[in-house]
Amino acid sequence: MDLFHAPLQFIATFGYAMPRILGVFSIVPLLSREALPPMLRVGVTGCFAMLLMPGLAEGAAQNREAHELAFIMGREALLGALIGFVLALPFWAVEAMGDIIDTQRGTNLSQTLNPLTGHETSPLGQLFNQAIVTFAFVTGGFLLVLSVIYDSFLLWPVFQAWPAPALDAAPVLLQQLDKLMRLMLLLGAPVIFAMLLCESGLALISRFVPQLQVFFLAMPIKSAVAMVVLAIYAPVLFDVTYSTLRETYAQALSTASEVFPAARSR
Numbered sequence: 153m154d155l156f157h158a159p160l161q162f163i164a165t166f167g168y169a170m171p172r173i174l175g176v177f178s179i180v181p182l183l184s185r186e187a188l189p190p191m192l193r194v195g196v197t198g199c200f201a202m203l204l205m206p207g208l209a210e211g212a213a214q215n216r217e218a219h220e221l222a223f224i225m226g227r228e229a230l231l232g233a234l235i236g237f238v239l240a241l242p243f244w245a246v247e248a249m250g251d252i253i254d255t256q257r258g259t260n261l262s263q264t265l266n267p268l269t270g271h272e273t274s275p276l277g278q279l280f281n282q283a284i285v286t287f288a289f290v291t292g293g294f295l296l297v298l299s300v301i302y303d304s305f306l307l308w309p310v311f312q313a314w315p316a317p318a319l320d321a322a323p324v325l326l327q328q329l330d331k332l333m334r335l336m337l338l339l340g341a342p343v344i345f346a347m348l349l350c351e352s353g354l355a356l357i358s359r360f361v362p363q364l365q366v367f368f369l370a371m372p373i374k375s376a377v378a379m380v381v382l383a384i385y386a387p388v389l390f391d392v393t394y395s396t397l398r399e400t401y402a403q404a405l406s407t408a409s410e411v412f413p414a415a416r417s418r
Contacts, residue, residue, distance in 0.1 A: 162205075165212040168310050169201035171225050175232020176301055180240045181285055182294055200298060204305060211311035224310065231308060232301075234411055237325075238404045239297060241332050242396045246284045248332070249340035250276035256347050257374040284393060291394060296401040304405060307414040315413040324410045335396060339389060346381045347374045 174197055177183040183193055216224075254274035288294060308314060318324070337344075350373060358366040382389075405414075 161209065161213060165205045165209050166198070166201060168208050168212050168224065168228070169204040170198065171228035172232035172235075172304065172310075173197045173201050173301055175229040175234075176236040176239065176297070179233055179236030180297060181243050181281065182288060182297065200301070204302070207305070208310055214311075227314070228310065231304070231408070231412055235300065235304060235404055235408050238328060238407050239300065239400060241328060242335065242393065242400050243281065243284055243288075245332050245335040245396075246339065246393060247277045247281040248336040250274060250278070250280040252336065252340050253343050253347075253378055256344055257378050258371040259375065287390060287393065288397060291397070293397050293401070296398075300401055300404050304408070307405060307409065308412065317412055318410060321411040324407065328407070339392065342385050343378050343381045346377050350374050350377045 174194075177193070177197055183196060188196065251274045254276045259275065351370065354366045354370055354373065357364060
């Protein structure tokens with residue numbers, strides 16, 4: 153290869169390696185658009201993509217038509233978004249748990265912009281979202297996400313034809329949403345149940361003592377109960393979250409293969 157074509161070959165190989173990784177991290181809140189400036193985010197994902205370039209150099213050297221390039225890039229980005237969707241479910245479930253707790257205790261009016269996701273969330277929702285992101289980094293979850301991404305290139309090679317998408321892909325995605333709702337309610341159940349008991353007690357008090365303004369007492373009392381239960385429940389919460397993250401990482405590629413059948417077996 154001459155000196156003129158070497159930079160072009162490098163750019164082409166880099167372009168084939170980037171879409172899938174960007175697709176994953178555009179969904180998973182570990183390297184979200186709001187947490188990192190766009191240039192820095194692309195630079196970080198580009199460093200991960202460079203590790204794949206030696207294996208993609210031979211395929212990238214082949215001449216392809218523009219529509220073939222567009223198809224490969226779109227397919228890679230779509231697969232990355234699908235894998236990112238599966239990996240992001242525990243993060244969304246924990247944030248949704250905080251939103252439900254805040255709604256139950258009556259502080260859902262104080263919503264703020266979550267810098268990691270870019271949408272409005274409640275105080276506890278934002279706290280739990282940032283807590284699980286930090287927890288994932290501390291426990292090696294980020295390395296496991298990279299492992300899932302790199303393993304996906306073995307199952308779905310960039311330049312190899314893939315089988316057609318599964319006809320029952322919609323039920324698979326709906327099962328993931330069902331998993332999200334189930335995990336959200338499972339994690340938040342102790343706190344929600346404690347606040348429900350507290351609210352039931354306040355309702356009985358207001359029944360027998362109508363002069364007492366229970367409405368103004370409900371929010372601080374339920375908030376105090378929620379904080380106490382969370383303080384006791386936190387070790388169990390993070391233990392369950394750790395197991396859920398590990399299970400999600402282990403099953404991410406098998407779940408994605410139910411939508412896009414793998415071109416190779418593991």
